[in-house]
Amino acid sequence: MLPQNRKDYMTIxxxxxxxxxxxFDVVNFYQGRFVSLRIRRRHP
Structure with missing residues (x-):
């Protein structure tokens, strides 16, 4: 029982x-796009 739980834990x-x-890369990518859009709106 314990090895199976440990295996499941390692798999997760x-x-x-x-x-x-x-x-996280996707989140950073979209945050970067939003920031760049904000900068473009501020400085057209």
Whole structure:
């Protein structure tokens, strides 16, 4: 029971390790687009 739970935990941890960085990249990309749009609106 314990090794299975540990395996599941490591699998979830690995999945989060592979899934979260691209999600943060997407968030940063969209934040950068919004910031650039704001700068373009301020300084046409």
């Amino acid at each position: 941890h690995a999945a989060a390790f592979y899934v979260l960085p691209p999600a």
